């Protein structure tokens with residue numbers, strides 16, 4: 001039984017891909033997943049490092065693969081404080097930057113309008129801790145905090161039938177969780193065209209626990225919008241633990257299977273609001289966590305092992 005078949009009455013099962021993995025992991029992608037996200041290729045800096053000079057070669061390669069295999073895609077991401085080229089913020093005032101933002105959404109959004117069923121319009125604009133809610137970035141410095149509202153309004157005007165998401169991480173932690181809820185609720189009340197909230201779910205085997213995940217989904221579900229899990233992986237390590245191991249022990253693999261099993265059990269409880277659950281990669285031979293936040297710390301956060309074989313975690317989420 002494949003993931004997408006097993007979950008067909010619940011939600012789509014997605015994965016993040018890159019230009020290499022669509023070749024090296026093609027078999028697993030086609031078998032198990034019915035939603036794809038470009039890991040980097042549709043970010044601003046990957047598409048347009050130099051002003052007025054878009055290069056769609058890599059993104060197109062992935063979109064062609066998705067189209068050939070009839071797999072819908074989610075767009076990631078129009079605005080972010082990271083991976084945005086320097087020129088965007090240079091020699092520009094509020095009006096000028098708003099125009100650059102709108103032009104970017106138009107060029108990229110329209111190009112992939114047929115293939116992309118949703119977009120992360122704004123990524124990670126809320127602070128993790130502290131006294132203020134919005135993350136300070138060139139977007140807020142030059143435009144102001146309302147850059148978020150503008151991004152959604154432009155996106156809706158350009159892509160009226162695409163679902164528009166606000167996407168963030170540490171989404172189960174307080175007070176960030178409440179801050180995300182509050183900002184999105186206020187956007188909705190003010191008529192800002194937002195369709196959903198993306199919960200990244202970069203977890204580790206120790207946290208968050210099932211109750212915390214459930215409480216978070218309960219809160220977000222109250223927004224009356226769609227929810228998506230957008231970047232899930234479950235690290236074998238506490239965040240910046242510098243321990244390095246060559247192979248995960250049976251105990252670690254079991255803890256991971258339990259963590260995946262618990263999370264998916266809660267996701268299934270919220271199938272009415274969850275539209276898609278995306279994993280941030282396919283198999284353990286290709287994960288951003290091998291180098292973040294600790295350089296050269298091999299990690300095994302996904303559902304298939306380095307040889308592309310099913311892990312205990314996969315079996316656990318298929319067993320219900």
Ligand code: 9MR
Pocket residue numbers: 039040082083123169200231288
């Ligand atoms: O997985 C991505 C990695 O290859 C890039 O180097 C990194 C650069 O910031 O971005 C990673 O993806 C991020 C995603 O776009 C947004 N949420 C956090 C993800 C992991 O950092």
